[in-house]
Amino acid sequence: MRRYELMLVLRPDLPDDRSQAILDRATRSIAGSGGQLVKVSPWGRRRLAYPIGPHHEGSYHIVVFDSPPDGVLGLERDLAISEEVMRHLVTRVERPTATHRTSGPADSEAEADVPAPPEDEFVPEGEFIDESESEAAPAAID
Secondary structure, eight states, rough: OOOEEEEEEETTOHHHHHHHHHHHHHHHHHHTTOEEEEEEEEEEEEEEEEEEETEEEEEEEEEEEEOHHHHHHHHHHHHHOSEEEEEEEEEEEOOOOOOOOOOHHOOOOHHHOOOOTTTTTOOOOOOOOHHHHHHHOOEEEE
């Protein structure tokens, strides 16, 4: 399974129960295709970069999930035909991987100054958020 991030921009005039129903329908679509939710983050109302129809604001939501590639197609189809969803974007998130290099004679001097992490140190799996992102999207960190 691959990790994806879905950004939804919903109409700002939707009642809270209707926007929650749209999120529930999206999460059911993810789970129905064999996917698994990682995190759902409401960002709230924000000003759009350009007007979409009569709207200058939108209600933003981020959904991070794991899914097989074919499960994303059904989700995008459902979101594209919904009138309440102004915009949506599904992107694949690359998971950080540990890379091991074989050190040659030139590399041994450069790596001698960098301490190696302890072998018993716990490294959590999941999403890593860069410090620069924390100011732009404080609600997405929770």
